[in-house]
Amino acid sequence: MAPSDWHFPRREFTHSVFVTLTQGPSPALRLFGPRRTGKTEFLQRDLGFMAAETYGHRVLYASFWQISTAPLALLLHACDMALRPQSYSERLLKWAQTPPVRIRLGALSDLAGLEIELGRNNDTPPADELLLLDRHLDRLADSRRPALLLLDEVQELAHHPQGTEIMAGLRTSLDRRREGLRTVFTGSSQIGLNKVFSARNAPLYRFAAPLHLPPMGPEFVDHQLKVFHRVYRRKLDRDTALDFFRHFQGNPMFFQRWLTALGLSPDISEADAARQTAQDLAADLELDRQWLALQTPHRAMARIIAERLPDPFGAGGAARYAALTGVDAPIPQTRQSYLRTLVRRGIADQWEGEWRIADPVFEAWILDRGADDF
Numbered sequence: 001m002a003p004s005d006w007h008f009p010r011r012e013f014t015h016s017v018f019v020t021l022t023q024g025p026s027p028a029l030r031l032f033g034p035r036r037t038g039k040t041e042f043l044q045r046d047l048g049f050m051a052a053e054t055y056g057h058r059v060l061y062a063s064f065w066q067i068s069t070a071p072l073a074l075l076l077h078a079c080d081m082a083l084r085p086q087s088y089s090e091r092l093l094k095w096a097q098t099p100p101v102r103i104r105l106g107a108l109s110d111l112a113g114l115e116i117e118l119g120r121n122n123d124t125p126p127a128d129e130l131l132l133l134d135r136h137l138d139r140l141a142d143s144r145r146p147a148l149l150l151l152d153e154v155q156e157l158a159h160h161p162q163g164t165e166i167m168a169g170l171r172t173s174l175d176r177r178r179e180g181l182r183t184v185f186t187g188s189s190q191i192g193l194n195k196v197f198s199a200r201n202a203p204l205y206r207f208a209a210p211l212h213l214p215p216m217g218p219e220f221v222d223h224q225l226k227v228f229h230r231v232y233r234r235k236l237d238r239d240t241a242l243d244f245f246r247h248f249q250g251n252p253m254f255f256q257r258w259l260t261a262l263g264l265s266p267d268i269s270e271a272d273a274a275r276q277t278a279q280d281l282a283a284d285l286e287l288d289r290q291w292l293a294l295q296t297p298h299r300a301m302a303r304i305i306a307e308r309l310p311d312p313f314g315a316g317g318a319a320r321y322a323a324l325t326g327v328d329a330p331i332p333q334t335r336q337s338y339l340r341t342l343v344r345r346g347i348a349d350q351w352e353g354e355w356r357i358a359d360p361v362f363e364a365w366i367l368d369r370g371a372d373d374f
């Protein structure tokens with residue numbers, strides 16, 4: 001059994017994204033989805049796989065998280081890789097590895113022997129590297145079977161000193177080859193992504209149409225239980241599995257943590273493994289530490305956001321704030337400033353116009369604490 005058997009293919013969604021991307025009117029999509037919900041896995045194992053293996057498109061993948069010091073070098077490296085003759089599974093393996101510190105662009109670069117350092121942190125991108133990127137993209141472009149550029153963690157670009165120039169160069173290159181190059185941008189912070197796509201002065205402003213990763217449903221659980229049964233010869237209780245899955249907002253990674261705990265200890269019960277996994281996750285993510293670092297008003301605001309109150313700054317939010325803390329709620333502006341603190345610390349984020357706790361585990365953890373912990 002290969003580890004990839006654990007992958008649950010999102011077939012219908014992948015197909016509709018593939019068709020929209022290759023034949024739709026917009027040359028680019030931007031994929032939204034909370035932390036650790038399977039965006040990268042979708043790009044690489046669903047969309048990229050279908051495009052490359054089933055339909056023979058060229059696929060490029062680059063994550064700006066891996067090495068945010070030299071994003072332009074990273075893009076060039078990704079282009080260079082995409083132009084090499086390799087099978088899709090070889091590519092997948094390479095994408096999982098950290099790129100080398102120094103990169104020698106191959107025979108395809110024209111500029112013979114050009115070597116770039118990924119660790120370099122220049123403020124201004126050399127014009128010849130932007131030109132080289134444009135040339136590489138030109139080689140990748142194919143109007144009959146557009147090349148797919150899968151660019152992950154793009155919110156990192158917004159923080160980089162060269163970011164604006166790179167985005168501007170990229171936008172120009174992609175715009176000029178709308179037929180031959182199609183892009184999916186992804187990121188794990190919606191506020192960060194908005195900086196890249198919705199700020200009026202951002203070069204990629206309104207360039208990409210929004211795309212939402214649909215949540216995993218019970219089919220994911222059934223698929224995972226089936227694979228678990230094949231691997232470990234143990235049938236797990238479906239209801240406990242579904243409860244655990246729902247408790248963590250249908251998060252695939254946390255569900256697999258639970259399966260791993262069960263796989264490692266054949267005698268542990270499903271419910272005990274669920275308790276242990278929840279504790280381990282909280283410890284891993286240092287949720288205690290984050291919570292203790294918050295003052296009472298911020299905790300109250302975090303709980304209100306976790307409870308997904310429809311009007312956190314309105315009358316409902318004020319009443320809840322008072323019930324939680326035992327004191328009258330301050331004016332909405334003050335409560336908004338508490339929320340901004342949570343955003344700055346990466347605890348809260350905005351999804352589809354609604355405020356959310358950015359990490360689904362943290363959300364579940366806050367709700368589990370009981371409403372009197374202030």
Ligand SMILES: Nc1ncnc2c1ncn2[C@@H]1O[C@H](COP(=O)(O)OP(=O)(O)OP(=O)(O)O)[C@@H](O)[C@H]1O
Nearest residue numbers: 006007008034035036037038039040041188252253
């Ligand atoms: N379709 C799937 N089938 C099986 N497991 C999955 C699937 N999607 C995600 N997972 C599991 O969830 C984990 C997290 O997925 P992934 O890294 O793609 O999330 P992400 O949304 O890109 O996270 P981040 O916000 O941190 O970038 C994967 O390593 C895998 O174990």
Ligand SMILES: [Mg+2]
Nearest residue numbers: 039040041152
């Ligand atoms: Mg990811």
